[in-house]
Amino acid sequence: MNLRSFAAAAALAVGSAATAAPVLAPPPELGADVQPFVHVPAGQVAITHLRIIDGTGAAALEDRTLLIDGPKIGAILPSGAAVPAGYRVLDGAGETALPGLVGMHNHLFYLQRPNIDAAGHSEQPVIIPQMTFSAPRLYLANGVTTMRTTGSVETYTDLALKREIDAGHLVGPHLDVTGPYLEGPGAFFIQNHQITSPDDARKEVAFWADQGVNDFKAYMNITRAQLKAAIDEAHKRHLKVTGHLCSVTYPEAIALGIDDLEHGFFVNTQLDPGKQPDKCSDGVGTPTLLAMKPGSAEANALIKLLVDHHVALTSTLPVFEQSVPLHAPLQARQMDVLTPQAKESYLYLRNITAGRAGTPRGEQSAQAYKNDLGLERQFVAAGGLLLAGPDPTGNGGVIPGFGDQRELELLVEAGFSPVEAIRIGTLNGATYLGLQDRIGSIASGKNADLFIVKGNPAANIADVENVIVVFKDGVGYDSAKLLKSVKGRFGQY
Numbered sequence: 001m002n003l004r005s006f007a008a009a010a011a012l013a014v015g016s017a018a019t020a021a022p023v024l025a026p027p028p029e030l031g032a033d034v035q036p037f038v039h040v041p042a043g044q045v046a047i048t049h050l051r052i053i054d055g056t057g058a059a060a061l062e063d064r065t066l067l068i069d070g071p072k073i074g075a076i077l078p079s080g081a082a083v084p085a086g087y088r089v090l091d092g093a094g095e096t097a098l099p100g101l102v103g104m105h106n107h108l109f110y111l112q113r114p115n116i117d118a119a120g121h122s123e124q125p126v127i128i129p130q131m132t133f134s135a136p137r138l139y140l141a142n143g144v145t146t147m148r149t150t151g152s153v154e155t156y157t158d159l160a161l162k163r164e165i166d167a168g169h170l171v172g173p174h175l176d177v178t179g180p181y182l183e184g185p186g187a188f189f190i191q192n193h194q195i196t197s198p199d200d201a202r203k204e205v206a207f208w209a210d211q212g213v214n215d216f217k218a219y220m221n222i223t224r225a226q227l228k229a230a231i232d233e234a235h236k237r238h239l240k241v242t243g244h245l246c247s248v249t250y251p252e253a254i255a256l257g258i259d260d261l262e263h264g265f266f267v268n269t270q271l272d273p274g275k276q277p278d279k280c281s282d283g284v285g286t287p288t289l290l291a292m293k294p295g296s297a298e299a300n301a302l303i304k305l306l307v308d309h310h311v312a313l314t315s316t317l318p319v320f321e322q323s324v325p326l327h328a329p330l331q332a333r334q335m336d337v338l339t340p341q342a343k344e345s346y347l348y349l350r351n352i353t354a355g356r357a358g359t360p361r362g363e364q365s366a367q368a369y370k371n372d373l374g375l376e377r378q379f380v381a382a383g384g385l386l387l388a389g390p391d392p393t394g395n396g397g398v399i400p401g402f403g404d405q406r407e408l409e410l411l412v413e414a415g416f417s418p419v420e421a422i423r424i425g426t427l428n429g430a431t432y433l434g435l436q437d438r439i440g441s442i443a444s445g446k447n448a449d450l451f452i453v454k455g456n457p458a459a460n461i462a463d464v465e466n467v468i469v470v471f472k473d474g475v476g477y478d479s480a481k482l483l484k485s486v487k488g489r490f491g492q493y
């Protein structure tokens with residue numbers, strides 16, 4: 001063991017068991033595995049002639065000078081202002097700065113489906129491999145500077161990854177580590193512990209809170225009593241709970257005190273026919289969404305309940321876009337990062353969905369998707385806190401980082417303005433995490449977590465794809481270099 005790896009091992013061994021905030025002070029120095037990706041070292045940097053979308057939903061500021069002072073944003077100077085002495089000057093003409101994305105339904109794993117047959121079934125057991133090497137690079141390369149893991153399958157690995165990134169040994173975004181999925185009997189992947197009682201739920205939350213996770217996510221087969229015990233234990237420790245639910249309906253979860261609900265309105269089962277208490281319904285929420293037209297009495301009542309109880313909602317449009325037949329295919333830049341096996345599996349599943357075009361099932365998926373877009377807009381108009389994340393699972397067609405950008409594009413398709421969509425993907429997430437004073441917008445004194453793209457996303461949201469450099473704690477990372485380092489690797493590890 002050489003000295004460097006020995007030091008890293010020692011750092012891991014003494015890693016704090018207490019919960020570490022998602023965004024910590026930057027490490028004093030960056031290690032040898034991080035340095036090759038640094039494009040702009042930390043220091044006094046002035047980017048001139050830059051357009052700035054500040055993340056608050058305000059109109060873009062044109063032709064400004066952005067000052068970065070070490071890990072912090074120094075100031076935004078008006079056009080034509082002289083750059084103070086001592087700053088390294090970079091020309092930002094034709095470019096736009098946005099706050100670093102705060103990905104609120106992101107994962108550090110990727111679903112593999114062994115031997116899928118023509119009906120889309122795969123052999124048991126379903127196992128979910130970690131992408132601890134490739135996913136953090138993909139997120140950072142695409143502008144994500146903070147992300148919630150939103151359910152973990154290897155929680156110790158995610159906690160260790162966070163410590164290594166925070167220590168400057170590995171490259172990646174700030175991590176908000178979610179505990180293992182809180183799930184009852186019927187978990188669909190084999191790594192998932194199945195909770196047996198409310199007391200078991202409480203113990204699981206207490207254990208992982210002691211290990212340092214930042215929050216929890218309940219899953220599709222948890223019972224109301226188990227969820228209540230989990231929420232109470234988490235809240236006792238000032239940690240939040242979100243849920244991708246099915247067995248528990250949205251109104252039930254709101255009454256139990258949940259903080260956030262995943263997947264917009266896609267997985268609410270309150271109107272599903274045959275829904276039994278504490279059991280996931282066959283429709284897993286689709287019948288409810290089809291019945292709940294935006295502006296209907298049921299929709300109005302549910303949205304009032306959510307807003308009155310300050311329950312956030314996480315929009316994950318990219319993963320549901322995949323269920324709409326003939327949706328946009330993965331771009332070449334995304335196919336490039338997949339392993340050959342992952343490419344083949346994605347194309348196979350995409351073809352199955354394409355075959356549903358014009359069938360009742362295909363029409364249902366399209367209608368459900370449309371209803372959700374209207375409901376998400378209605379929720380925001382009513383004052384609800386909408387968060388954004390891609391959910392890189394499903395049929396394999398949602399890729400870390402690229403999917404975060406796609407979420408912004410789909411929010412604009414849903415009817416939000418580009419600057420509103422960017423706020424949902426930045427400041428709203430920071431606000432939910434309680435970090436709005438440090439990250440989520442571009443303002444003097446905040447952390448220099450932001451990214452620079454070519455073009456103008458305020459006019460053309462797809463310009464968020466043209467990432468040049470991503471600043472995290474004032475260090476500018478080279479997007480192209482990060483992507484190149486994982487070419488053909490996503491799906492491997």
Ligand SMILES: [Zn+2]
Pocket residue numbers: 105107150151391392393
């Ligand atoms: Zn998910």
